[in-house]
Amino acid sequence: MRLNKYLARCGVCSRRDADKLIERGGVLVNGQSGQAGQLVSGEDEILVSGRRVQGVRETVVLAFYKPFGVTCTERDSHAERIVSDVVDYPIRVTYAGRLDKDSEGLLLLSNDGDLIQAMMKGANRHEKEYLVRVNHEITPEFLGKMSKGVYLEELDITTRECRVEQENKFVFRMVLTQGVNRQIKRMCAACGYRVRSLKRVRVMHVTLGDLRPGEYRELGSGDIERLYRDCGLR
Numbered sequence: 001m002r003l004n005k006y007l008a009r010c011g012v013c014s015r016r017d018a019d020k021l022i023e024r025g026g027v028l029v030n031g032q033s034g035q036a037g038q039l040v041s042g043e044d045e046i047l048v049s050g051r052r053v054q055g056v057r058e059t060v061v062l063a064f065y066k067p068f069g070v071t072c073t074e075r076d077s078h079a080e081r082i083v084s085d086v087v088d089y090p091i092r093v094t095y096a097g098r099l100d101k102d103s104e105g106l107l108l109l110s111n112d113g114d115l116i117q118a119m120m121k122g123a124n125r126h127e128k129e130y131l132v133r134v135n136h137e138i139t140p141e142f143l144g145k146m147s148k149g150v151y152l153e154e155l156d157i158t159t160r161e162c163r164v165e166q167e168n169k170f171v172f173r174m175v176l177t178q179g180v181n182r183q184i185k186r187m188c189a190a191c192g193y194r195v196r197s198l199k200r201v202r203v204m205h206v207t208l209g210d211l212r213p214g215e216y217r218e219l220g221s222g223d224i225e226r227l228y229r230d231c232g233l234r
Contacts, residue, residue: 001056003027003038003046008113009056011092012048014074015113021048057091061224062109063206064095067213072098072107083107086214096120097128097179097203105130105200106208108227109216118231119204125177126230129202132184133171134193142191143172150187155180159187170196204230 001009004018007027012018019036021027027034028047040046046053066072070086071079072095083095093109096119110116119126147164151157163175174184185195201208205226211217219227228234 001040003029003034003040004036005113006040006046006056007048007053009111010053011057011111012053013092014094057111059112059115059224060089060091060093060110061112061115061219061227062087062089062093062216063209063211063219064107064109064216065208065211065213066099066104066107068104069101071101083109087216089216099200100182100185100198103198103200104213105198106203106206106211107200108203108206114233115227115231118233119227120179122178124231126204127175127177127202128179128200128204129173129175130184131167131171131173131199131201132188132195133197134188135170135196136193137169138166138172142193145191146172146174146187150190152180152186152190154186159183 003022004015007013007018008015013021022034022036025033026049029038029040030045042055064087066083067086070081070083073079073082074084074094087109091111093111094116096108096110096116099105099107108119118124143164143166147162149159149161152159159180160178162177165173167173176183184198188195206219206223
């Protein structure tokens with residue numbers, strides 16, 4: 001395994017930060033300075049800033065209910081609360097796909113960067129399901145426009161076709177297979193609506209379930225294996 005990936009899988013830091021550590025000479029492999037792209041295994045002695053790195057950990061995936069007001073970032077001095085302030089977990093995990101600060105709902109977190117990237121990749125068309133409340137009464141015309149795809153002038157793209165179902169006068173359920181920044185809010189705005197609240201309730205086959213804001217649960221081996229398989233990593 002490449003050194004940067006190995007450090008990430010061990011929960012030391014992200015691959016990007018691992019590359020910086022290696023470049024600065026902060027990583028020793030069997031007493032020698034680690035090199036970018038170097039292949040290592042659990043039999044090698046790896047030190048980061050003088051501390052020995054433990055072996056690669058088993059894959060962990062958490063289903064986390066991100067509360068309203070929490071920012072999806074790993075470092076932002078201006079953010080009042082970030083995900084790591086809420087998720088108290090003994091090893092480093094990061095999230096797949098962002099939710100805006102003023103949105104809430106399901107985030108999947110894992111210590112496997114490859115799985116994270118595969119879940120986030122738009123070309124894989126993984127489903128993400130949302131409950132959305134808007135400021136105007138929902139009409140069949142609005143649902144039709146949203147489901148067929150909406151042209152977003154500021155990004156010069158037309159969104160993919162998607163599933164949209166009305167829940168009540170002001171709430172609809174939406175299933176997306178792409179990850180355009182602030183996509184639902186942009187789509188609604190283009191159709192003359194404003195989003196009042198947004199909750200993600202499903203990512204791929206994993207649902208929010210009975211989690212409450214700020215809570216998380218560990219996925220079992222069967223769910224994790226299904227994620228790998230559906231992401232093409234098995």
